[in-house]
Amino acid sequence: xxxxxxxxxxxxxxxxxxxxxxxxxxxxxxxxxxxxxxxxxxxxxxxxxxxxxxxxxxxxxxxxxxxxxxxxxxxxxxxxxxxxxxxxxxxxxxxxxxxxxxxxxxxxxxxxxxxxxxxxxxxxxxxxxxxxxxxxxxxxxxxxxxxxxxxxxxxxxxxxxxxxxxxxxxxxxxxxxxxxxxxxxxxxxxxxxxxxxxxxxxxxxxxxxxxxxxxxxxxxxxxxxxxxxxxxxxxxxxxxxxxxxxxxxxxxxxxxxxxxxxxxxxxxxxxxxxxxxxxxxxxxxxxxxxxxxxxxxxxxxxxxxxxxxxxxxxxxxxxxxxxxxxxxxxxxxxxxxxxxxxxxxxxxxxxxxxxxxxxxxxxxxxxxxxxxxxxxxxxxxxxxxxxxxxxxxxxxxxxxxxxxxxxxxxxxxxxxxxxxxxxxxxxxxxxxxxxxxxxxxxxxxxxxxxxxxxxxxxxxxxxxxxxxxxxxxxxxxxxxxxxxxxxxxxxxxxxxxxxxxxxxxxxxxxxxxxxxxxxxxxxxxxxxxxxxxxxxxxxxxxxxxxxxxxxxxxxxxxxxxxxxxxxxxxxxxxxxxxxxxxxxxxxxxxxxxxxxxxxxxxxxxxxxxxxxxxxxxxxxxxxxxxxxxxxxxxxxxxxxxxxxxxxxxxxxxxxxxxxxxxxxxxxxxxxxxxxxxxxxxxxxxxxxxxxxxxxxxxxxxxxxxxxxxxxxxxxxxxxx
Numbered sequence: 001x002x003x004x005x006x007x008x009x010x011x012x013x014x015x016x017x018x019x020x021x022x023x024x025x026x027x028x029x030x031x032x033x034x035x036x037x038x039x040x041x042x043x044x045x046x047x048x049x050x051x052x053x054x055x056x057x058x059x060x061x062x063x064x065x066x067x068x069x070x071x072x073x074x075x076x077x078x079x080x081x082x083x084x085x086x087x088x089x090x091x092x093x094x095x096x097x098x099x100x101x102x103x104x105x106x107x108x109x110x111x112x113x114x115x116x117x118x119x120x121x122x123x124x125x126x127x128x129x130x131x132x133x134x135x136x137x138x139x140x141x142x143x144x145x146x147x148x149x150x151x152x153x154x155x156x157x158x159x160x161x162x163x164x165x166x167x168x169x170x171x172x173x174x175x176x177x178x179x180x181x182x183x184x185x186x187x188x189x190x191x192x193x194x195x196x197x198x199x200x201x202x203x204x205x206x207x208x209x210x211x212x213x214x215x216x217x218x219x220x221x222x223x224x225x226x227x228x229x230x231x232x233x234x235x236x237x238x239x240x241x242x243x244x245x246x247x248x249x250x251x252x253x254x255x256x257x258x259x260x261x262x263x264x265x266x267x268x269x270x271x272x273x274x275x276x277x278x279x280x281x282x283x284x285x286x287x288x289x290x291x292x293x294x295x296x297x298x299x300x301x302x303x304x305x306x307x308x309x310x311x312x313x314x315x316x317x318x319x320x321x322x323x324x325x326x327x328x329x330x331x332x333x334x335x336x337x338x339x340x341x342x343x344x345x346x347x348x349x350x351x352x353x354x355x356x357x358x359x360x361x362x363x364x365x366x367x368x369x370x371x372x373x374x375x376x377x378x379x380x381x382x383x384x385x386x387x388x389x390x391x392x393x394x395x396x397x398x399x400x401x402x403x404x405x406x407x408x409x410x411x412x413x414x415x416x417x418x419x420x421x422x423x424x425x426x427x428x429x430x431x432x433x434x435x436x437x438x439x440x441x442x443x444x445x446x447x448x449x450x451x452x453x454x455x456x457x458x459x460x461x462x463x464x465x466x467x468x469x470x471x472x473x474x475x476x477x478x479x480x481x482x483x484x485x486x487x488x489x490x491x492x493x494x495x496x497x498x499x500x501x502x503x504x505x506x507x508x509x510x511x512x513x514x515x516x517x518x519x520x521x522x523x524x525x526x527x528x529x530x531x532x533x534x535x536x537x538x539x540x541x542x543x544x545x546x547x548x549x550x551x552x553x554x555x556x557x558x559x560x561x562x563x564x565x566x567x568x569x570x571x572x573x574x575x576x577x578x579x580x581x582x583x584x585x586x587x588x589x590x591x592x593x594x595x596x597x598x599x600x601x602x603x604x605x606x607x608x609x610x611x612x613x614x615x616x617x618x619x620x621x622x623x624x625x626x627x628x629x630x631x632x633x634x635x636x637x638x639x640x641x642x643x644x645x646x647x648x649x650x651x652x653x654x655x656x657x658x659x660x661x662x663x664x665x666x667x668x669x670x671x672x673x674x675x676x677x678x679x680x681x682x683x684x685x686x687x688x689x690x691x692x693x694x695x696x697x698x699x700x701x702x703x704x705x706x707x708x709x710x711x712x713x714x715x716x717x718x719x720x
Contacts, residue, residue, distance in 0.1 A: 005386035012369070012390045016362050016397050023353050031319040035352075036326050037310070038112030041337065041344035043270040043284035046475035050344035052351050053471070054269050055115030058206060061470045062199040063130045063156065068114050070128075071106035072096045072149060079104065082149065083127060094129075096151035111351070118203065119210040120314045129156035131199055135192040142168065159203060166200065173197035208266040210287055211311045212259035219305075219312040221256060222291070226300055228252040233295070257295070263288025272303045277336050302332060347412055355405035356426065356460050359398045363457035366394035370449035377445055377519050384446070391449040392440050398456060399433045406430055413473050416487035418494050420474075422466040424646070427491070429459025431498030432505070439506075439567065445522075445560065451505050455498075465665075485589040493582025493607060499575035500610060500642045504676075506568050507635035510561070510628075511683045513692065520561035520692035561692065565628040568635050569621055575638075576614040583607045606645030613641045633683040640676050643669060 029035045038052035056066055071081050074091025085091040097104045109117070109128070118125040129149040139145050139155065142165045148157040162169070176190045183191065211218040231246060232253020238245035267286035274283035285293070287304060294300040306329035313321035333341050370391035376384040406426055410417055417427045436452025466472070513519045586607065587597040598604060617634045620626045626634060647669050687693050 002382065005382045008386045009390040009393050012365070013393050013397065016365070016394060020358060020397070020401060023355070023358055027352075032314065033323045033326055034110075034113050034116065035348070036323070036330070037116065039341075039344045039348045040326070040329065041273075041333075041340040043282070044268065045471050047473065048340050048343045049471075049473075050348045050351075051115060051269070052112045052348045054206075055111035056351055057470045058202050058268075059111055059114060059130070060468050061202060063132055064468045066111060068109040068128050068130055069096055069106045070109055071104075073098070073101075081107075082129060093146065094149045096149060115206065116314060118206045120311050122207050122213060125207075126159040129158050129161075130203075131157045131159070131162060131196065133157060133192065133196060135189050137189045138192050138196070159200075162200065169193065169197050169200065202268065205266050205268040208263050208288075209268050209271070210307060212256070212263060214259065215311070216315060217312050218315075219308040222300065222304065222308045224252075225256045225291075226294075228256075229295055229298075232257075257292075260288045260291045264292055271307065272301050273333070273337055273340070275301065281340075303329065306332070343412070346408075350405075350408060350412060355401050355408075356463065359402045359405065360457055360460045360464070362394050362398035362401070363453045363460070366391045366398060366449060367453035367457060369394065370446045370453055373446035374450065374513065374519055375517065377522055388444065388446045388449065391446060391453065392437075395433070395437060395440070395449050395452045395456075399430075399437060399452065402426075402430055402433060402456060402460075409473075416483060416491055418490045419486060420472065421647075422463050422472040424490075424494055424497075425459045425463035425466060427494050428498040428501065428646075429456045429463070431495050432456065432459065432502050435499065435502045435571065442567070443560075443563065447506070447509060447560075447564065450509060451502060455502065455505060482589075485585070489582055489585035489589050492578055492585060496575050496577075496579030496582050496610065497642050497646055499571055499578060500614065500638045503568050503571040503575060503635045504637075504639035504642075506564060506571070507632035507683075508679055510564055510568070510632045511636070511679055514561070514629075514690045515682060515685065516691060518692050520564070521559050523559055561628060565631055568631060569618075572614055572617050572635065572638075576611065576618060579607065579611045579614060583611055602649040603645070606649045609641055610638075610645050613638055629683055629687075633680050636676055636680050636683065640673050643672055 027035070038055070039050050041048050041050060042054060043049075044054055059066055059068070071079065072085070073079055073095045074085045074088065075093055075095075076088070076090045078085065078088070078091055082094065085094055097106050114125070114128070117128075132154060133139060133142070133144060133148075133156075134154045142162075144155070144157060144161070144165075147161050148155045150156075173194050173196075176186065176194055180186045180190060183194075186194070207213055212221075215221055228249065231249035235245040235247070235250035236253070239250065264286060265288070267288050270284035270286050272285050272287060272290040274280055276283075287307065290301050290304050294304075306325050309325035310322060310329070313319075313325060330341065369387045373384050373387035373391060376387065406417055409423070409426075413419065417430075418424045432455030433452045436448045436450075436455060438448065439451055440446070440448025442448070510520070583604075586604070590599070590604070591597045613634075617631065617638070620634065621631055647665055
């Protein structure tokens, strides 16, 4: 069995290491080089990004997923593509793959392929169930209850299914926006209506982004339009001067011109690069505007010629022409727009690999293994150590992937790690992971691995849900557009958040392990005691480290509960330092931006509350007002305080920091706060209810019975 325990950690390393290698390895294109097209650069939301990001962020805003499933279940138990299932009345209603259908792997349309379909084959895209509507009142008003595709109470509808109610959705959304201007005052059904209208607008704009919707052979039509410009303009000028003109020439010119006017108004991404990049690299225009400007300039931009060839080839299912046009356009971009091409390739890699998602998966496995290690700690030492090492190695792999993705994102943005709420979740998880790794190197009992894995998983899960709003790399507001303060104030205070959460997470582990297991009373080894005292000495000062060393060296006191409480104390010291420093730096930034150091803004007050609460914990500890369990309960409440400052104040929608307003997470924030209060209630249970501190009654050996005294006058038997 020993060889199994030794090889188990390396098995997990090989398994997940191979997964990451497979994820980052180059992937082949199909007949159509869709991936190459997805790497082409465009300008949207004030930044250069690839077509793939346009499709991905649009899908996230419309469907809240990054791809479109093409297959699913019929009500009669059948499985197949949506279009085929719709032909069978007995298959209604349709549902996506259920969580328990492990043998089903539906085909999916990725972001770039979906975007191409919307722009160039809209008759197919209009059949895809992508529009998310889940409010029952809105479903009833629009009479959609018996249509669409269901997935865990969420309903998805195709554009064709919404055509009949398109005008009604637009009318209701306009009325809501005019009558209730502030989003936070709208009811849930009003928010859902406006969101559906915005999704429909995004979709309709994408349909007009590369070619007119009526065009079947855009390359030929664009060439004919270029020939018609001269005679058409002459006929138009003659008409304006009340002279005879060529009606046919004017009609051949005016009809496509109207379509290009529509494109210039509705096209979403700016796909045509500037003609003079040396002067300005930001003057990108959309397809319609580029064609209209060519009427005055006399020549259609080369980029539009290649895009027209791409459109015609894809629509006519000509893979070789499509691939040739994409390659020639990339070659044309190379000399003058190498920076933009490189940005498109790198961001496509970032989107395609989904490294944060793979980190989540590895963190989950590491958490399960670390939990198993803790539960078997002191019972089966070989198994516990094998699971602990496995979990620790997986945390290192997940942490390395997490770190690489974080740095890669920083390079893509050209910014420090924290620029918005999404990136703050990623960075807080990273900071907690690093602290967890340090803890594991100190204790080597699985505590640090649990902290790192759980914190990494939860924060990346929060980030994943925050990304459903669309582009997470959008341009910063003017007040935030400074790398110096983003790299100092924001990073430092976010590390303060991460540290406070780690202290709270350790406290939660203390409470759960204390109530449900006997782990807290397990003795630390000599190495664990020495490293724990050294760590506290580094974090909280030499005197604290010496005191801890004395306590842990005393017979019978070197148990996990005392060492864990000392580490929580040390991390609270660390959190206090960073929270206070970050708050002061924020005040200096506010003085430079708004002309005052402190204005009692909700976000400022939230940061101050974190500092004050950590100081209260330290003083309560120093003054002897709390002991181990009291310290843990206060650290758990630190989670409530930090979550309020991180998310809660953003939901108020007031103050100079109201640009971060959001209210979608209010329910989840309240559930989190309630869970923390419940855990504090558990931490207040009497000590005799804690399994780790429950006294096991000693069994007193009973004396053996003495032989009876002989009766007077009788002799004892010789055998006695």
